[in-house]
Amino acid sequence: MSNTYLTTDELAERIKYDARTIRNQMKDTVLIENIHYIRPFGGRKILYVWERIEEDMCKPVMSAINGMALQ
Secondary structure: OOOOEEOHHHHHHHHOOOHHHHHHHHHHHOOOEOOOEEOHHHOOOOEEEHHHHHHHHOOOOHHHHHHHHHO
């Protein structure tokens, strides 16, 4: 399978988030290294794996589904 690698700015453009939000919040809490993003050659640069991010964005959130079932 071929992956599409995006810079922070390219990802921000696709998902309509500010690049700063991705760098400061999402990367630390939502996006997981070696799943959603990689650091090629062990460097500082980050490349995001679009297919993994898109897949997770489309998953239903279990807590939201469970909350709806209780109402």
